Amino acid sequence: MDSKLFPEGAQRCSFGKFLIWTAVILAFFLWGLYAAVLVLYNGIGTTGLDNYFGFGAWITFDLAVIALGAGAFFTGLLKYILKIKQLEKIINLTVVVGFICYSGAMLVLTLDIGQPGRAWFGYWHPNVHSMLTEVIFCITCYCTVLIIEFVPLVLEQKQLNKIPFIHALAHNMHVNMALFAGLGAFLSTFHQGSLGGMYGVLIGRPFAFREGFFIWPWTFFLFVLSAVGSGPVFTVLVATFMEKLTGKKLVDFKTKALMGKIAGTMLTVYMFFKILDTWAWATGYLPSVGLTFDEMFYGMVYGKWLLYTEIVLCGVVPAIMLITPSIRNRPALLYTAAILDCIGVSLNRYIFTVQTIAFPAMPFDQWQVYNPNWVEYASSIMIVAYGFLVLSLVYRYLPLFPQERELN
Amino acid sequence: MSHFKEFKIKWGMVIDIDKCTGCGACMVGCQVENNIAPMTKSDPYNYVQALTKPRDDASNKLRTLTWMNVYELSNGMAFPEHETAYLPRPCMQCGNPACVPVCPVVATDKNEEGGIVSQIYPRCIGCRYCMAACPYHARYFNWWDPLWPEGMDKGLSPSTSVRPRGVVEKCNFCHSRYLQAKDKARMDGEDPMNLPDGAYTTACADICPTKAITFGDLNNPEHRVHELAKGPHAFRLLEKLGLHPQVYYVSEREWVRKQGDNYNADAGGHH
Numbered sequence: 001m002d003s004k005l006f007p008e009g010a011q012r013c014s015f016g017k018f019l020i021w022t023a024v025i026l027a028f029f030l031w032g033l034y035a036a037v038l039v040l041y042n043g044i045g046t047t048g049l050d051n052y053f054g055f056g057a058w059i060t061f062d063l064a065v066i067a068l069g070a071g072a073f074f075t076g077l078l079k080y081i082l083k084i085k086q087l088e089k090i091i092n093l094t095v096v097v098g099f100i101c102y103s104g105a106m107l108v109l110t111l112d113i114g115q116p117g118r119a120w121f122g123y124w125h126p127n128v129h130s131m132l133t134e135v136i137f138c139i140t141c142y143c144t145v146l147i148i149e150f151v152p153l154v155l156e157q158k159q160l161n162k163i164p165f166i167h168a169l170a171h172n173m174h175v176n177m178a179l180f181a182g183l184g185a186f187l188s189t190f191h192q193g194s195l196g197g198m199y200g201v202l203i204g205r206p207f208a209f210r211e212g213f214f215i216w217p218w219t220f221f222l223f224v225l226s227a228v229g230s231g232p233v234f235t236v237l238v239a240t241f242m243e244k245l246t247g248k249k250l251v252d253f254k255t256k257a258l259m260g261k262i263a264g265t266m267l268t269v270y271m272f273f274k275i276l277d278t279w280a281w282a283t284g285y286l287p288s289v290g291l292t293f294d295e296m297f298y299g300m301v302y303g304k305w306l307l308y309t310e311i312v313l314c315g316v317v318p319a320i321m322l323i324t325p326s327i328r329n330r331p332a333l334l335y336t337a338a339i340l341d342c343i344g345v346s347l348n349r350y351i352f353t354v355q356t357i358a359f360p361a362m363p364f365d366q367w368q369v370y371n372p373n374w375v376e377y378a379s380s381i382m383i384v385a386y387g388f389l390v391l392s393l394v395y396r397y398l399p400l401f402p403q404e405r406e407l408n
Numbered sequence: 409m410s411h412f413k414e415f416k417i418k419w420g421m422v423i424d425i426d427k428c429t430g431c432g433a434c435m436v437g438c439q440v441e442n443n444i445a446p447m448t449k450s451d452p453y454n455y456v457q458a459l460t461k462p463r464d465d466a467s468n469k470l471r472t473l474t475w476m477n478v479y480e481l482s483n484g485m486a487f488p489e490h491e492t493a494y495l496p497r498p499c500m501q502c503g504n505p506a507c508v509p510v511c512p513v514v515a516t517d518k519n520e521e522g523g524i525v526s527q528i529y530p531r532c533i534g535c536r537y538c539m540a541a542c543p544y545h546a547r548y549f550n551w552w553d554p555l556w557p558e559g560m561d562k563g564l565s566p567s568t569s570v571r572p573r574g575v576v577e578k579c580n581f582c583h584s585r586y587l588q589a590k591d592k593a594r595m596d597g598e599d600p601m602n603l604p605d606g607a608y609t610t611a612c613a614d615i616c617p618t619k620a621i622t623f624g625d626l627n628n629p630e631h632r633v634h635e636l637a638k639g640p641h642a643f644r645l646l647e648k649l650g651l652h653p654q655v656y657y658v659s660e661r662e663w664v665r666k667q668g669d670n671y672n673a674d675a676g677g678h679h
Contacts, residue, residue, distance in 0.1 A: 041456045043573045044534075045463060045551035050470035054536030054549060114534020114549065114574025121513040121533050132512040132537050204506035204543035204649055289648040290670030361543035361646055363667045364481045364495065368470065 007399040008158055011248075011408075018396060025388045032382020035375045039111050048373035055353050057372035058112040061380045063195055063349035065101040066139070067223070068342060070231030071259075072098020072146060073181075073188035078262065080181035089255045092153055092400050094235045099146040100390050104383035106143060111379055131197040138191030145184040149177065153398050189224055196223025199352045206289050207296055208356040210281065218277050219352070222270065229267030230345040232259040233322070233338035240335060242395065249407035250400075253331060260334050264322020267341060271315045278311065295359075298367040302355050310351060314344025412504055412652075415523040417601065419581055420626035420654035421613070422636040423496055425664055427620035430478055430494030437615035438476040438498075441582055443568045445554035447472055454553070463552045473548045475499065475579035476612050483663045493664045495657065496621065498612065499546040499579035500645065501525050503652030507538035507547065515576075521601065523654060524581050532575040539576060543646055544653075547578045581623075582610040605631040626654060643668045 001015040012018070038046050049056045075094040079087040110116045122136035155161065155170035193216065199208035200217025210217040236259045239251045282293040297304045321327045321337035328334050354370055394400055438444070447466040451457050464471040481493040501518075505525050508518050515532040518525045539547040553573045556564070564570070567584040571577050589608035590600035605624050613621040624631030636642065637656040643665050644653045659665055 038456070038460050042454065042460065043552050044549070045471070046460055049536075050468075050551075051472075051539065051545065051548055052470055054539035112535070114536070114576075115532065115572075118513075118531075118533040121515075121531060125513045125515075125531060127509070127511055127514040129509040130512045130537075132510065132535065136512055198510070198537070201510065202506060202541050203504070204541055204646070204651060206649070287673035290673050292673045295670075295672060357540050361649070361670075362479075362545075363670055364479055365545070 002397075005157070005159060005397050007397070007404070009405045010399075012396050013246075018392075021392065022389065025385050025392065029382055029385035029389065032378045032380070032385060035378035036111055036382060038375060039379065040116070044112075044114055046373075047375050048371050049376075050368075050370075052368045053354065053357060053370040055357060056370055057376040057380065058108050060346075060350045060353045061383070062105040062108050062112075063353060064346040065383075066105050066195065067192065067227040067345045067349060068231055068234040069098045069101025069105075070188065070192060070227035071233075071235035072101075072149075072231070073142070073184045074228045074231055074262075074266075075235065075259070076149070076181035077185040080178040081185070084258075086255055086258055089401070089403050090235060090239060090251050090259065092402070093239055093251070094232075095146065095149045095153065096391060096394050096400065097235050097238050099143075099150050100387040102139060102143045102146055104386060106139065107386070108379065108383055131194045131201055134194040135191050135198065138187045138194065142184055142187040142191065145180050145187060148173070148180050149184070152177070153394070153400070156399050157397055158399075192224045192227040193220040196220045196352075199356055202356065204361065205356050205359070206286060206291050206361060207359045208352055209285065210277065211285070218273075222274055222277060225266060225270035225273065226345050226348060229263055229270045229319075230341045232263040234342050236260060237335065237338050237342065238391075239401075242391070246395070248404065250404055252403055252407060256331075257329055257334060260322050260328045260338065261325075263341065264319060264328065264337070267315070267319040268323050271311070271319050274311060274315065278307070296355075298358070301369050302358055302367070306347065306351055306355070310344050310347040314340045314347060318344065413518060413523075415521055416627065417521055418503075418523045418626040418654060419501070419586070419608075420523075420624070420633055420637065420656065421498065421581075421610070422622045422633045422642065422656045422658060424620045424622075425481075425493050425495055425657055425659040426661065427618045428478075428494040428496060428616075429618055429620075430480065430492075431617065432478055433615045433617055434496050434612035434621065435474055435476050435478060437611040438579070438582075439474075440563070441565060441568065441585075441611035442475060442579075443564050443570045444473045444475065445556055445570070446560070447552075448555050448557060451553060451555055453555075471551050473550070473577065475546075475548065475577070477545075481664060481667050491661070491663070493659065493661065495667075496612065497544060497546065497645075498581070498610075498655060499525060500544055500651065500653030500655045501581060503654060504650060506541040506543065506649075506651055510537045510541045512537065522586065524583060524586070525578075526583075527576065527578055527580060529569065529571045529575050529577065534574040534576065536576060543649065543651075547576050549576050550574060585610065602628075641665065645669070 006012050071094045075087055075091055078084045079091050122133055126133045152170045152173040155166050161167050196219035197217055200210040200219030202208045210219050212218050236256045243250050318337040318341040358367060360367055447464055449462045449465045451463060466472055476496055476498045479495045479497055481495055483491045501524050505518055508516055513531055513533055515528045516538055536549055550571055550573045554570055586608050589603055593600040593603055609623045613623040622633050622636055624633035626633055626637055628634055639658055641660050642656045642658050644656055645668050648669055
């Protein structure tokens with residue numbers, strides 16, 4: 001029915017099947033939309049957040065998807081600036097995944113702030129000392145860059161591309177894409193860092209506070225490194241997941257392994273500094289404010305196992321797996337490492353968001369436990385459903401994978 | 409990043425924990441003075457609320473708005489050595505506030521003579537980053553629409569603005585009283601920047617039946633707080649973090665003073 005719109009030479013499922021698939025996604029989306037309406041109409045009181053946990057599942061979700069979306073800027077940087085040609089086979093997907101992650105994060109943020117109508121105050125009354133101001137600037141600007149990077153892919157749609165003007169426009173945008181890739185890399189590096197900086201500057205929160213270099217706490221650099229150490233393999237996982245769903249080869253394994261190598265290298269560098277940072281924090285900073293490493297953890301819910309899972313099982317292990325060619329080059333092991341890596345970075349964002357504020361700094365205060373409720377889960381799932389929907393449409397109608405024809 | 413600003417006038421409090429009975433009058437006085445909405449379970453104006461869980465009532469202490477909050481301290485010993493103390497906690501109006509530099513929209517600032525950390529409700533976007541920054545839990549978020557049960561709205565103070573849902577609020581040392589005290593000084597032909605001791609005081613200090621709370625200018629030798637803050641038993645909360653609170657506590661009991669900060673890594677202590 002819609003086969004004339006498919007990418008050149010590509011096979012897609014029937015329109016009816018596609019509609020059923022879309023309907024399933026929409027069901028999840030609508031459930032989340034209902035939660036979002038409740039939040040906007042009744043207030044954030046409908047969530048599981050409270051005065052101890054002003055940040056929770058939403059901020060964790062935002063930080064995690066922004067880190068995982070880092071595949072877009074880093075792959076763009078490597079392809080357009082450092083000219084690693086191999087990456088052109090996956091670059092479209094990194095852009096789309098990046099776009100979904102960033103636009104999704106921005107949607108969640110509009111729910112998360114108490115006065116969404118004032119979101120633009122970040123530009124109107126900016127506090128130049130705040131890491132969050134920098135995050136607002138860079139995320140909005142970078143989302144615009146991602147849209148600019150996304151547009152040529154839309155313009156290359158088979159029917160659209162027959163129009164000479166659109167064809168020329170798409171071509172010219174491609175020619176100048178290095179400029180946007182560079183701009184994107186700059187913006188993205190800074191806000192990935194500022195997201196880490198947000199926690200590192202919290203002088204009142206010993207769990208997160210870090211010394212640093214000039215105005216940037218160490219967490220600034222750690223967040224950049226962990227994002228580029230996981231974003232590329234997240235794209236690999238998305239590609240592989242799409243392959244499993246569609247039953248087609250979409251990206252050759254060589255490209256995936258290269259992405260694994262890139263992420264693995266960055267992850268290894270990250271783990272080196274992360275372990276150093278944790279050690280310096282535990283033995284240097286904490287005692288200086290009268291605290292011990294043991295005091296930073298509480299029961300099972302905020303236990304040390306979280307930190308060890310993040311650093312060892314989901315940090316050192318995937319780093320070793322990804323930098324060792326014999327492991328990396330075996331698909332099952334590459335994907336396992338990629339999954340561990342992505343869980344690790346998400347866990348890191350969770351720990352920095354929630355455990356930081358769960359720790360009672362005042363000696364007479366108590367640990368509190370944060371439980372997100374269905375409203376937070378549903379609205380986050382809405383974003384995931386939105387991502388599925390965008391990706392399904394893009395896969396069906398746009399030339400997302402340049403290798404698809406030759407591989408199948 | 410954080411910046412230190414020195415002020416000629418530095419409004420501060422000295423709270424004598426040994427005098428505090430934990431009666432909670434300061435909390436009530438604060439709520440009334442500052443038009444803090446009581447927590448009501450149902451909202452008769454919101455029909456959508458009926459679709460979901462009811463609003464929180466005052467029993468959910470993690471959702472209440474208590475600019476002044478009284479904490480109970482325990483020495484951790486068994487009877488008969490067991491002792492308790494009560495620690496009223498307003499906003500510390502830190503000299504080096506954790507909350508001010510993090511606000512993305514300058515909705516909170518420490519910029520006015522007197523050193524009170526402001527909160528600009530119409531500018532706050534409700535991101536709650538300041539709440540994440542404050543280790544004293546002095547900041548509160550309006551989780552629900554503020555609602556006064558019928559008749560209670562008649563008792564609202566005309567000098568304090570009410571806040572909408574979705575913004576952060578906190579103790580501002582009853583700032584409207586500061587403005588009134590300065591106005592009165594001007595009318596009386598006195599210097600508003602050199603108010604006598606007691607000309608400006610907060611609702612909590614006013615109402616405290618045991619006079620545990622003393623309020624004044626920490627920099628002015630004619631104000632009682634100037635000396636009290638320098639007393640041998642005076643301490644501040646979490647001094648090691650370097651936030652330089654303008655609220656001091658006094659207790660002759662060592663175990664109480666030790667609960668003002670963490671000493672586990674160097675000297676041992678309570679936690």
